[in-house]
Amino acid sequence: MNWNGKDAVLVEQQKQYIDTVIIPLVPVDFGAEFKRSAEQYEFVGLLADFLERQFKGRIVVTPPYAYVPETADKAPLWSERAQLAGFKHVFFLTSDPAWRQSEDELQGAVIFVPPVPLGDMEESIKRSLIADQAKQLVNRVVDKWQENFE
């Protein structure tokens, strides 16, 4: 489900089925890393869209948690709140390598995808690249669900 009014109604009605949130984690920089932070935001956003389409009936994609270095450590508050509200699974989707070892700290599964600079890549190539990347993520998401089942 997307983060909009129409889907929100469904989420509230079907809480027992829609039990997972995906939070994209993106760094924000206005200086030297400006371009890289924008590219990560674009890339992670496209992946999140793909996963949303694949798992619409079980996953809510939240607005991205965007941080400057000083606010990065507040990210766990989002998973805390989501779990308090009854969501069983919280996934963080990120291209920032800083999060790779942070599953415990974040209280959620971290799905790390090495960033690909999309630049001015042609639309169709971009799409197939995203689809390739996302297909691998699909299995990881299903695995995580099964892990937590048993």
Add this chain to the structure above:
Amino acid sequence: MGKQPVSRRQFLNYTLTGVGGFMAAGMLMPMVRFAVDPVLKGEAAGEFHPTQQKVADLTDVPVRVDFSYEQTDAWYTSEVTSTAWVYKNDQDEIVALSPICKHLGCTVSWEGNDHKDRFFCPCHNGLYEKSGKNVPNTPPLKPLDVYPTAEKDGLLQLGKPEANNIV
């Protein structure tokens, strides 16, 4: 035999009618075009979208067919990618099923998670038979939607998904 002299009055009459006629046509034609435009649009609505799938290559095993087309949503044009599961049934007819699960809208896959001869939805373990019919006692309550199909130059074309009427 003699020359037919054109009088000044006749000459002016002819030229003014001629020029006036062009001007009137110039004004009326766009109006007529605007008036009939909705009629022409109506035909375009039921259109089929081309895919890269060769009809001759289809078998009784469902294959995934991805296709994209431009969708105009008010002033915003976007490229939409859709997917269908396509196969030939016992009567050699082409069946194209929408992969959108009728439960909450996830994407189903053929024989996903080792469910033989079934479409499988990974979100809540929904199952559908090959015909698209939902398997009882799994979450989905309706069969998968079907695409109307057409063929052009040996390639498959798909329309807008409709509710499936199999019982």
